[in-house]
Amino acid sequence: MRYCLRCLQPDTRPNTRFSDAGICPACDYVDAVRGVDWQERIDILTDLFASRRRKPGQFHDCIIGVSGGKDSTRQALWVRDKFDVNPLLVCLGYPPEQATDRGMHNLSNLIDLGFDVLVSQPAPATWRTLKRQGFERFTNSFRSTELALFSAVPQIALRYGIDLILWGENPALQLGDLKTLGKTGYDGNNLRHMNTLSSGLQWMLDAGHERRQLLPYVYPQPEEFDALGLQIIYLGWFLGDWSLVNNAMHSCAQGLEIRTDGVADTGDLFGVTALDEDFTPINQMIKYFKFGFGRTTDYVNEEIRLGRMSRERGIELVEQHDHACSPDYIARYCDYLGIGVDAFWRQVHAATNRTLFDIDGDGRIHRRFQVGVGL
Amino acid sequence: MLEKRLIGVITVKDGWAVQSIGYRRHRPLGRPEVIAENLDRWGVDEILLQCIDRDAQGGGPDLALLERLCRRGLSTPLVYAGGVRSVSDGVRAVQAGAERIGIDALLHDDPHLAAELAEPLGAQALIAVLPLSVHNGALAWLDHRSRLSTPLAPALLDVLASGAISEVLLVDWQHEGVHEGFDERLLALWPMPTQPLIAFGGLSEPSQLRGVLERPNVVAAAVGNFLNHREHAVQRLKQSLAGLPLRAATHAPLDPARAWS
């Protein structure tokens, strides 16, 4: 296990490649975009919107997937108030047992800011069973819910006949896919081939669910995208100041309610992520035990890249909080999945990366690597 | 070629569109102008607006209702019936927006006066509304005011023979509102083979409509109650009458009259 020499990103993130100089792709990207002419990119986006004609009697120009969180609130306001584009916002609503009041407030806030919002809410009991089965099989209860989150926007775009989807950050950025610099950096059309995700249905069918119960989890076929002439764009490519903290500042200035539980409970330095449900801290903790980096690392890396934090200070915070997840959240999570807390830890221990961690007699997990140095 | 017609009937009582069963029981439907606008969009061939209580209101056509319909921008030919007691009643109804006039009570009281309506309006604008039933094998003609039926009056038949009134609306009033109720004997027993007829009353199924429209002297079929139970009832009927010389059913795209260009 090696760390990026500049930030605290270990090379254990799946299919990510460090440069020969030992720098992670995200740090490379920060260097690469220093010379970018952002006004040229804004002009590209302006022309793109201007070139689109509305069908008679249709007043939605594009679709934006939202949760009511920091990124989506910022995107929606930027697109509407800067470019006079009227987006239909699409939100995948968590079931009542998992949703938080804070998430409901933020979604209400987004609606009250004057947006048309369509909320798609999958059946709660099927959702819950899938989460338990996902946890038991992959130690990741988000396998099913991520697929639903990812499918909702294209499903609705195809059904509403709206042929432009705006996403946030280009995921290729994290994987060192340097295409993201060029003109194709904003083209998200590869998402139409994400049907590898749709093969994600098979384990659900094997687990005994009928096809008709899984409709919200079906990612559309590429042919359907082509038939509509669907275009997918990453706004992150145009927003030069896109960052976790910056988006939070934009959205907090527009009424966003954030977490107040503190980093010790969640590993979340500023409490501005996972606002709409409380199971993400558990998933981030498990990610830490699988790959050696958690939610705190993500925050710290961004601060280091933006020169707002020293690598040493970052190491302290990661050592202290990267694994943090309050036992109360774990208890509620287990209660929701209908499993015992000890069964939970047995499952987590089984999934823990033994090259990175040791587990002592009474179940406590200890790092075998040194943060910032590696193994 | 000249097509046969499917006529949508709007029966009005106390200013309210109703379903009427057997000229006796009534069920509220809604605003006549909204029903007319809907029939217009559905592409019915003619609309018959019949007000069945004008005598109770002191007679005379319901001109205010006619103007209310016209203001909605109806683009379907409109036939008005109800309370026309004089030539001036007929002319005023046409002035208020009706293409043609139906005459019922006046035919009982003074058929020759009814014929005089042809002078200003033309026979093609007049329809004789005849509620009939079969009584001992013969046609009986109802006066809906007294609810008494009598044989067809010679004076009436003379006026019809003179060509002063272009079409006759045969109303099987006893089977009005009754599924598959229309009694085809009314058509068979009708004495004047060359008189263009319109069949009405209890016509609910395509098979019935095909049966009456296939008769050479039947130029139109009228449906009232049964157009109100399903969306696109007119188009549905027309599609199931394929093969007959009827104007094709159309499903309007974005409402042209309303589309904001």
Added chain:
Amino acid sequence: MAALMHCRRCLYTSAHPLGLMLDAEGICSGCRVHEEKDRLDWAERWQRLESLLAPYRSRSGETYDCIVPVSGAGDSHYIVHLVKQRLGLNPLLVTYNKYFNTSLGIRNLANLRIRFDCDLIQQNVNPHAVKKITRATLRDFGSDYWHCLAGQTVFPVQTAVRYRIPLILWGAHQGLEQVGMYSHEDEVEMTRRHRQDHDLMGREADDLPTMFDTLKESDIWQYRYPDDAALSAIGVRGVYLGNYVRWDPKAQHEQMIERCGYRTAAFARTFDTYDHVDCWNYMDLHDVLKLHKHGYSKVTDHACREIRHGRLTRAQGLALVRRHEQAAPQHLDKFCEWLGLDRSGLGFLLDRHRNPRWWREAETGRWAFAGASTTAGEAAGVTMPPASAVFEANDVLAHDGIDGYITIGKGHP
């Protein structure tokens, strides 16, 4: 203006806004159609429903079998129970956000989703347009509720077209239940005409903007009915379960309270605690406007229903109407805050829509009521209704303590 005639059996009059016909014995068309509920063979009618729905069951599992419009109250629980548990269909639930939501309504809708494990999509039209529309409909024809009625009657139809799911299942047909607009045996289906004529008081979305106000097409377009070409291409059909099931809202609600956790609340302006618990306005501002315009209010609808079901005598019904009909509204401030009105301005708007047929302003500001209940006969010395006619309230509108409109809520636990 035709003379006002009262039905001898129920409390409706010939001035009912949906129309009402009285027969020779003085019994209204609503009561006559209600008699069918004790005459028809409902087992046979259920078979008719099964065969009617058979072709709509999706064999591939690739799509939903039908669309069911729902809310946090009304008959939603019972309808989804029928659709999912008795008919075995796989419905897509759809709901339009009225914005006047009580937390009890939010809770009931969450309960519905969990208990019946259904997918739901919710439309939230941007409040800017909703408020512009509400100002116009309140001003022009005294309706605070047009946007709710328009939204909840069109979003399911739009969804049917977009999702290519032709079948929509509704509960009972309001025209049939209240005024006997149709016989059960007519098996009347959803039509755009009925929606425009009655649900929307004659005004479709495009009828709202005028030359002299500020409504634009971009404000009202989401309330337009799909055009005939789209409806025909998909074969959209709206079927009313009330034509095939003996509809008795009180009994149905009590079954849902007992078995499915439906929760209810009391109202000042009616004795019925089951209907409309999801809305701060329906039994409050909206009900006052109904009294101003039509000279009667929701309590009369509830009384007529209970009289026809034989749980109340006409006199008991009339006594209940007179007890509740003039109860003061309690939530006008919420509406004023939401729409940015001053209470005095709202009062002015409300008074402009008092129908002179029912209201006389003896002296300025003092209104004398001459509505239907004042000429409906005697109700003195009436014995209280039997236990079977009692409605239980097991919760309050501010279920989780929030005494205000909730745009989006958790609704659990």
Added chain:
Amino acid sequence: MSGARLTIGVVDYGAGNLASVARAITGLGHRCRVTRDTETLAAADAIVLPGVGAFPAAMASLHEHGLVDFLRQQARSGQPLIGICLGMQLLADMSLEHRLTAGLGLIPGRVRPLAGARWHIGWNTIEIDPEDALLSPSDGQSLYFNHAYAFDTPPPYCIGVSRLADAFTVAVRRGKVVGLQFHPEKSQLAGRLLLKNVIEGLCRA
């Protein structure tokens, strides 16, 4: 709506329903002036002459309001004039309806009872002279008829026929004077499109 809004004058001489014609014109997005005032009519981009009922009464009414000479003069000056139903027949030299009566004489020919039928009621297909740009898009369409007399005109002026027993004239044209025997304002979509083509074709030619 292509092109600027036009102003159409509809002659109000007390014959038949003007509201439907006026509503059809405004429905196409044009301004409509229902009037008998010659100044207003002369200022319009085109004049529509409606008409329901009998020929003699209609001509008497035109004379009474001093419109006969005015319409002749306007038509000859090239202002577009569209006669609908009886309004088309009034364009003829004369009519035999009830008694011999002189018409406006703007299009040669005379009006006489239908041959082989007592009246022509209902929707009938129209066959249009392919040379005529205004009506050819409506060739084969069904339009609504309600009349008992027909306009016999020499071939160059007949641009459309329909059939009962045999063919008869249902559309006439001479320069910018057009006559339509059917009711476009009462012929739903087919009528709307035809009226639009005729009005905008004449006014923008």
